Amino acid sequence: MEHIKELLYKMADDLLVIGHRNSEWTGLGPILEEDIAFSSMAQDKIGHSQALFQILHELGEPEPDTNAFMREAKQFHNAQFLELQNDDYDFSTIRHFLFDHADQLRFDNLANSSYEPLAKVARKIKGELKYHVFHADIWLNKLGNGNEESHARMQTALNNAWNYALGMFEKGDYEAQLIADNTFEGEQSLQNRWLAVITPIIEKANLKIPAEKDWEPVLGGRKGYHTENLDQLVNEMSEVFRIEPGAEW
């Protein structure tokens, strides 16, 4: 089951980390509706990660809260893309758009996984993600086609995010096995489908994907190599839990 654990860990960590970053917009959103949107998505993402940690627990890993809050940054398997600071609303929106389309396509595929416990959860989650993707598409289009400043800021954010986003598709050690037993389509196939879906939406928003010759995926996150942003995030996220790990809340 090591191959399935690897897949579950990287997904659960992606969701936990972006969930925490989304929650950092609570109270700070540029308008009230966006404050609520990012807070709601935070709740969804953390709920999705909890469902995956629960499957891991059933496979013999620690129980969900302990797993989420008692590991050090170097034990996390999220892509580095998700741990980066929110920065401004432009970068947060671009990351939300690039990640959520990948997330939606990943869960769409896993809804047909041969590993039934994951397929069951994926069939539920993929419906919920529709709203995340709608939200991302609306704002990408609004800001990409807004005024000169909003357009320029979105393009800069897209350029800065791009190579990190490609790092989401970093392959793990068990890639071949996951594909062979029909657990998961594999990162390459997912990336191809992701590009096909996001390209026309980006074009419609009047933005440009960086030239292919400049693509250099930022790898390492899946193997525990992270930026210092993750230390900061993990410390903050787990601060309360670690005061009294066994406490009933």
Place this chain on the structure above:
Amino acid sequence: MITEKEIWSALEIVKDPEIPTLSMVDMGIITKVEVRGESNVYVEMTPTFTGCPAIKMMENMVADRLKEIGIETIQVTTTFDKPWNSNKLTERGLMCLKKHGLAPPPKHEGEITMELLEHSICPHCGSKNTDMKTPFGPTLCRSMHYCNDCLQAFEQFKPVV
């Protein structure tokens, strides 16, 4: 021995903690009731949204209700075996939402589109001349809308596949 039918009807008065006009049975989140012996009942539930923070509380409410009618051995669990989708709301459930001032989710055909989300029917005046303001609201299961005819904001219980 108590029958499954009697359990279902006993559970009809257990309400959604966030929408007090709506019962959990009408919401469609109780997916299985099994009488496993004398005074021994097993109930399965499924959340409307995976990240719903109320599900533990709802499990407890179901267990409390079963205790109230004298069941001694009670097991309530949450699973994704039969995942919830908004078409599982009963007709009475849809009416209850409306009574609470929430637009009921439109029936879907297995796919949620932007078209389905826009022009929801205003629960106050019945107009279709409405706009969706944001797909997110005060709880995960609601979106926010505005009626261009009666000039009031309203919330809709989201359609979900």
